[in-house]
Amino acid sequence: xxxxxxxxxxxxxxxxxxxxxxxxxxxxxxxxxxxxxxxxxxxxxxxxxxxxxxxxxxxxxxxxxxxxxxxxxxxxxxxxxxxxxxxxxxxxxxxxxxxx
Numbered sequence: 001x002x003x004x005x006x007x008x009x010x011x012x013x014x015x016x017x018x019x020x021x022x023x024x025x026x027x028x029x030x031x032x033x034x035x036x037x038x039x040x041x042x043x044x045x046x047x048x049x050x051x052x053x054x055x056x057x058x059x060x061x062x063x064x065x066x067x068x069x070x071x072x073x074x075x076x077x078x079x080x081x082x083x084x085x086x087x088x089x090x091x092x093x094x095x096x097x098x099x100x
Contacts, residue, residue, distance in 0.1 A: 004059075004082055007086065013034065022059065022061060022062065028066045068099060082095070
């Protein structure tokens with residue numbers, strides 16, 4: 001999936017609001033289990049600093065999913081794109097989730 005948007009600026013895989021991981025897993029609670037905070041990004045003094053990083057849409061990320069979602073097809077996400085945002089300070093969740 002090339003259209004994987006991520007609103008978690010401090011994640012190590014986030015490059016210009018685009019996920020650059022080769023694969024991610026969304027669990028049954030719709031959490032992105034690959035979310036890994038980068039302490040260097042958390043300490044950036046300027047809020048907009050990561051906004052100037054160009055998005056990287058060249059990564060074709062495989063999305064494994066165990067959520068009860070209409071896009072879950074045999075454990076793989078078949079949506080054309082997903083968006084991941086924060087549920088709280090330590091969890092990331094898939095906003096594209098639609099209950100099956």
